[in-house]
Amino acid sequence: MKYVIGVDLGTSAVKLLLVNKNGEVAHEVSKSYPLIQEKTGYSEQDPEEWVSQTTAGIAELIETFDGEINDIEGLSFSGQMHGLVLLDENNDVLRNAILWNDTRTTKQCQDIYDQVGKEKFISITKNLALEGFTLPKILWVKENEPDTYQKAKTFVLPKDYLRYRITGKLQMEYSDAAGTSLLDVGSKKWSKEICDLLGIDISICAPLVNSHDNVGKITADFSNQTGLVATTDVFAGGADNACGAIGSGILSPGKTFASIGTSGVVLSYEENGDKDYEGKVHYFNHSAPNAYYTMGVTLSAGHSLNWFKNTFAEDEDFDTLLNEVGTVPVGSNGLLFTPYLVGERTPHADSSIRASFIGMDSSHKRKDFARSVLEGITFSLNESIDIFRKSGKTIDTIYSIGGGAKNEEWLQMQADIFDAKIVKLTSEQGPGMGAAMLAAFGSGWFSSLEECADAFLTEAEVYQPNKENVEKYEKLFKVYKQVYVQTADLNKQLMDFRN
Template sequence: MKYVIGVDLGTSAVKILLVNQNGDVVQEVSKEYPLIQKKTGYSEQDPKSWVDQTVAGLSDLIRGFNGIPEDIEGISFSGQMHGLVLLDENRDVLRNAILWNDTRTTAECKHIYDVVGEERLLAITKNPALEGFTLPKLLWVKKHEPDIYEKAKTFVLPKDYLRYQLTGELHMEYSDAAGTLLLDNSEKVWSKEICDLLGIDENLCPTLVDSHEEVGRITSEIAELTGLAISTRVFAGGADNACGAIGSGILEDGKTLCSIGTSGVVLSYESSNDKDFRGKVHYFNHGAPHAYYTMGVTLAAGYNLSWFRDVFAKAESFEELVSEVGTVPVGSNGLLFTPYVVGERTPHADAAIRASFIGMDSSHERKDFVRAIMEGITFSLNESIAIFRENGKHIDTIVSTGGGTKNQEWLQMQADIFDARIVKLSSEQGPGMGAAMLAAYGCGWFDSLKECADEFLQVDKEFVPNAFNVEKYKELFSLYQEVYVQTKELNEKLTKYRK
């Protein structure tokens, strides 16, 4: 039996999967590393910790492996997007990586619009200037740490640095490059125009490759440290959302992914890049060849439930908290919730907006509040789906992953609010599986990623929309959309009273 490894380099931990030719996960290892938060809004990590913990995880995996190392044919990567890793002429790290969730770059985003222009930026990159992207971080270092910037010879993203340390070869692939605000999305080249306008040396941008492309072999040093064979083929990999899409089978038109974790993501496959969403949703290069994906983000999804549980039901499990949701009717007995506890991203890029319960009265019980939160999270995700459909996308099948799959009522709620068939997979490994699938495809096990998905991914359950509930939720969704407009100014005025 042959095997591949999928490495998912997340924000809090690296997760490593060993997958066989049938798509079975035969081993799984996870290793944590810390965040560095020196100031409010700052979020950094030491890239060395990614490498150390990945090497430790691979060593644990090989120690528990019953086969011979040469049976592991390939390895590929999924990684947290947008994080800036600056390297000097010797390819040594110049400073801690600035991560995707770092928000220090508001002034730099404004500068990008002032110099490049919002319309021109959208035309080239298909995305707006947001604090999370890589380009604003690069400009921040240029302005605030000029000595470090002067020493920089190249930049990469987190998984690219990890891959470099395992192979000695330095590249960036298109799905992650699309999240830098420096890639010409249509031409799949670094934008000389943006670099020139902002005074960035285009040579800082690394060589671009496809996600399934073989970029090297494991070095002898890493082989000795981990037990891997030096014959192990290494493939470029993809951004975590692109790999999550691959690992959920989002590989053809009409298919969409809904991932409900701490935050929420709605991601839809695009066979071309000719749609114009006017920056309302993200538009990135897919990890699948010659494909793209559009993506909307709910800044706080499951986090709303975690917050509610921590404040009002600290001793209870998630299962206990949601156990009575099925006894509450559609609309939560007239209670509406907007899930903006930490602001919102799609379609409202608004850091000041905050959550609201609308319609509370003395008849409401805790279970009404819990269902209202779940409905509110799903309404927020539906805003992205509505944008896709308004722009001509046909969405009939949605693969649901994350915390939103752990409750049957919530899965049915998704089917009713999204008005689409909801699919729950039997094994949910997301980005790590997507990385493993890129390695399997790169090794030649399959003629396409779609063929690989058909073999590796199995459907566990399906939920179809209830026509009566669909109509009720359409009315409630219209009311939900009014709440942001009605509370925006109030929340801005309340900002000065927050801690």
């Protein structure tokens, strides 16, 4: 039996999947690493942690593997998007990586519009200039750490740096490059116009490759440290959401998924890069060949649930915390939560907005709060689905992956709030499976990613929307959308009181 490895470099941990030719996960290893959050809005990581934990994880995977090591033919990557890794002339890291959920760059986003022009910027990149994206981080370093910036010869994103350490070769692939705000998304090339207008030398941008491209073999050193054979092929990989799309079979028009991890994502397949969403949602290059996708993002999806658990039920597991959610009626007895713990991205690109519980009274129990958190996260994702539908897209089936696919009550809630059939796949691996599928396709196991998806992915459960609940949630969704409008200015005023 032949195998590939999918490396999913997440925000809190790297997950490694050993997948066989039938699409079965033979073994899985996860290795965590810390966030560095020195100030409100700051979020960084030491790239060396990604390398050391991935190396240790693959070594553990190989140690427990009872087959022939030569049968592991290749590996590929899924990675957290947007993070800035600055490298010097020797490709050594100059500073901690600034991550996707870092929001210090509001000023730099405005600078981009002032110097490039908002309409021109969106026409090239297909997206707004947002704090989480890579370009504003580059400009922040340029302005606030000029000595570091002067030493920078290249920048890459997290999984691209990890791949460099494994192969010794430096590239960036299109699906992650699309999230830097420096790629001409439609033309699939770095934008010299944006670089010139912002005083950035375009040579800082790494060479571009396709997600399924074979970019070399692992180094002898990495082979010695992990036990993988030195002939193991390495494939470029993709952004976590693009890989999540592949791992959910979002490979043809009309297909959509909802992923609830630390952040939440609604993603829908696009055949080409010429639609105009006016920056209301993200529009990126897919990891599937010659394809694109639109995407809306909730910054604090699973993070909101983690925060609630750690604050109010630290010693309990999630199953216990959510055990009584099903006994609470639609609308959580009049309690509404907005998941803006670290700001929001879609449809409100706002780093100042913060979360709210609206409608609290003394009759509410913890179970009401727990359900309202789940409902609030799902309402936020529904705002993106609403934008897709208003643009003319038909969305009647949504594949649910991540933490939101682990709880039956939450899956039914998604069906009711989204007013769509929710499909849970047998594999919940999402991005990690997508990375493995890129390696399988790249290794020649299948003639296309679609063929690979047919072989690897199976539907496990289907949840149909409940008409009565749909009608109640439609009314509540209108109330939910008012909360942002009525609290945005209040939260800006409260910024002066935050540390």
